[in-house]
Amino acid sequence: MWKYIVFAFCSLLVFAAAPPPSETHRYRTDYEYNKRTNAFYKLHIEVNRYGRSQDVCRIEGAQLMVPSTDEDIAQLHGMFKYYPDLGDYVWVGNDGQQHESAEVSPIIDLTRLESMMDNSDLLDATGCDVVTRKGEIDTLPCYHRLPFICKVEAKDAPYDRHCDVYGKDYRYYQSVGSCYAIPKIPYSWPQAYDDCQAQGAHLVVLNSQAEHDAVYNLTNTEPHVPGARAYYFFFAGYRADVPVGNATVVFKTIFNQTLEEAGYNGWSENEPNNAQGREYCGSIFKNDGKLNDLECAHEFGYICEKEVH
Numbered sequence: 001m002w003k004y005i006v007f008a009f010c011s012l013l014v015f016a017a018a019p020p021p022s023e024t025h026r027y028r029t030d031y032e033y034n035k036r037t038n039a040f041y042k043l044h045i046e047v048n049r050y051g052r053s054q055d056v057c058r059i060e061g062a063q064l065m066v067p068s069t070d071e072d073i074a075q076l077h078g079m080f081k082y083y084p085d086l087g088d089y090v091w092v093g094n095d096g097q098q099h100e101s102a103e104v105s106p107i108i109d110l111t112r113l114e115s116m117m118d119n120s121d122l123l124d125a126t127g128c129d130v131v132t133r134k135g136e137i138d139t140l141p142c143y144h145r146l147p148f149i150c151k152v153e154a155k156d157a158p159y160d161r162h163c164d165v166y167g168k169d170y171r172y173y174q175s176v177g178s179c180y181a182i183p184k185i186p187y188s189w190p191q192a193y194d195d196c197q198a199q200g201a202h203l204v205v206l207n208s209q210a211e212h213d214a215v216y217n218l219t220n221t222e223p224h225v226p227g228a229r230a231y232y233f234f235f236a237g238y239r240a241d242v243p244v245g246n247a248t249v250v251f252k253t254i255f256n257q258t259l260e261e262a263g264y265n266g267w268s269e270n271e272p273n274n275a276q277g278r279e280y281c282g283s284i285f286k287n288d289g290k291l292n293d294l295e296c297a298h299e300f301g302y303i304c305e306k307e308v309h
């Protein structure tokens with residue numbers, strides 16, 4: 001009996017004293033904490049142009065790391081060394097100073113032509129800052145595709161206490177008891193899946209007609225996602241395996257339920273149509289809030305969900 005009371009009392013103390021996650025040096029699961037700088041970092045090993053790198057960091061509640069101290073460089077060096085095959089440069093935030101160009105001789109290549117079509121990165125004619133493997137700051141033309149590093153100070157790292165997510169712009173729908181957000185960046189289905197997970201949420205799963213109504217409302221009240229292949233589709237948390245032989249395609253949620261088991265299976269008209277035999281990832285169609293299959297590798301907006309208990 002006493003044992004139980006003491007145990008219960010201690011549990012209460014622990015519970016009451018537990019600081020919010022932002023003060024326990026936790027952030028998105030894909031970020032690493034450095035106690036010397038009291039900040040979180042993520043080295044993105046996928047390559048992007050400079051502008052897109054800035055966008056990705058911003059979506060994660062961070063910024064391209066401006067290497068303001070030796071500690072920042074040391075942090076990057078520590079992360080970089082795990083990827084010996086990653087090349088010699090990582091995009092960092094411009095620190096406002098002039099640096100040597102890391103480019104030995106001017107190259108004219110296809111990436112340049114490609115970048116002409118996306119002039120945002122050409123605006124910066126003076127180049128964009130990189131950190132080299134040796135820890136030096138140089139510049140390269142902004143249209144190069146490089147890995148990049150994001151940083152956020154612990155005090156600025158977003159934590160939504162009500163929704164219990166490390167993300168911004170989550171909206172609570174009382175009719176469902178879930179919070180939702182539409183990050184303002186287009187991703188492939190696997191990237192979207194990872195991003196929601198890293199925030200402590202998951203790609204949206206419709207479990208009822210009421211939830212359909214809420215998400216339909218959300219997609220019609222949020223601004224378009226810039227750069228999405230089509231602004232009216234949003235990746236959602238269901239997909240199918242590519243069938244072997246003439247087996248039937250079965251869509252399942254990320255929690256391994258069929259759509260019927262999950263509680264909502266309202267396909268949009270003439271869907272799923274498996275267009276060009278390549279549509280195995282799930283989405284929600286803005287016009288009716290219903291389901292549609294899409295190609296997993298294409299980049300669309302997506303919806304993250306977190307249940308509130």
Ligand SMILES: *[C@@H]1O[C@H](CO)[C@@H](O)[C@H](O)[C@H]1NC(C)=O
Nearest residue numbers: 213214216217218219220221
């Ligand atoms: C979404 O819900 C809000 C609040 O209930 C309501 O004011 C708004 O009209 C709805 N919008 C749509 C497009 O359903």
Ligand SMILES: *[C@@H]1O[C@H](CO)[C@@H](O)[C@H](O)[C@H]1NC(C)=O
Nearest residue numbers: 242243244245246247248249
């Ligand atoms: C395709 O389906 C038919 C009838 O359902 C079956 O007889 C046949 O063995 C299947 N073929 C393959 C390759 O699975």
Ligand SMILES: *[C@@H]1O[C@H](CO)[C@@H](O)[C@H](O)[C@H]1NC(C)=O
Nearest residue numbers: 252253254255256257258261
């Ligand atoms: C998913 O569900 C199916 C059928 O209910 C089951 O056979 C399978 O083992 C499950 N997969 C996982 C990863 O739990």
Ligand SMILES: [Ca+2]
Nearest residue numbers: 205206207211
């Ligand atoms: Ca749900």
Ligand SMILES: [Ca+2]
Nearest residue numbers: 273274292293
């Ligand atoms: Ca389709």
